[in-house]
Amino acid sequence: MNAGNDALNKPFILIVDDEFLQRLPMSEALGHGGFRVAEAENGAQAWELVQKETPDLVILDVVMPVMDGFELCRRIRREERFQHLPIVLATSLDDLASIERAYQIGVTDFITKPVNWGLLAYRVRYILRAARTSQSLAERELELLHTRMEIIRRLGQAAEYRDNETGMHIQRMSHISALLGRAVGLSAHDQELLLHAAPMHDVGKIGIPDSILLKPAKLTSDEFAIMKTHTTLGGQLLDHEPSTLLRTAHTIALTHHERWDGGGYPHGLRGEEIPLMGRLCSLADVFDALTSRRPYKPPWSVQRSVEEIQKGSGSAFEPDLVSAFIALLPEIQRIRESFPDQEPFYGDEIAEMASCGGGAR
Ligand SMILES: [Fe+2]
Ligand SMILES: [Fe+2]
Structure with missing residues (x-):
């Protein structure tokens, strides 16, 4: 039967x-x-x-x-x-x-x-x-990879919510970082890593009190000292991870506020002591913060923002990266057009700049 x-x-x-x-x-x-x-x-x-x-x-x-x-x-x-x-x-x-x-x-x-x-x-x-x-x-490997990517995406999103940012800043700075990475010879694999790890650069802001993170005024020096710990907090959050993606995210969270001249934070690394992934994200993050609306300033024009980045060549940023950035401006402009801010920005990024005059902190 x-x-x-x-x-x-x-x-x-x-x-x-x-x-x-x-x-x-x-x-x-x-x-x-x-x-x-x-x-x-x-x-x-x-x-x-x-x-x-x-x-x-x-x-x-x-x-x-x-x-x-x-x-x-x-x-x-x-x-x-x-x-x-x-x-x-x-x-x-x-x-x-x-x-x-x-x-x-x-x-x-x-x-x-x-x-x-x-x-x-x-x-x-x-x-x-x-x-x-x-x-x-x-299939299990693929599922694991998807789960990992999803966790990473949500972690990045959690930090954005804390910061009242639109997701567009994260998108733009990640794509600009990866584009700069391509220009300085990163492999396709590493460009992809950078693209997916960069969204977590500010994940440590999850641990910063609202009174500081959301303060609609300039931070005091004590408050700014606490604000700076978002780098080490992010580093701790992503530490001891076996996956290359999370290790890259760890590096970026920890080093995206270091400066080429050694005047950045949290460790005052200088020049090539700063991992390349951190140097790339630093420039992309600051440029996008400059061209975005902030509570204390309207969005700067691209021209003014580019001038500010050029002023930071050799002090905030690696000169070779600044040259690559200038050469890529048409493509960077296309990234900005692909991910426009949907609504006015009501973030907290006050003008206490570690790097150059009005970008990211
Ligand atoms: Fe940051
Ligand atoms: Fe940022």
């Missing part, structure tokens, strides 16, 4: 071989081994079948008319939905060139011809199990 359902519960194997005398014993061996089997005589026929019902595994001959095994494999791998479909090549052991080529185009494993029919089902079961394990590991 449940024969149909039982068949559907069996792993579905597609055998692709132009020789009937190869397909027949393979099909029988796998049928007896508890698999549901379909056959195709060439790559084109197999491609049609694969699209109708995705098999759990494909066994593939190399040389076939119409479409050979390599071409079929390439076609399958081109489709995102078939990325994890195990493809097993049946080939003779001495055909090393085919085996090497097969691995390059995404074959999962191979079985040797002449095929040992008695062992075939065991071999296929083993390859299926290994493929499922690696797929579920890949």
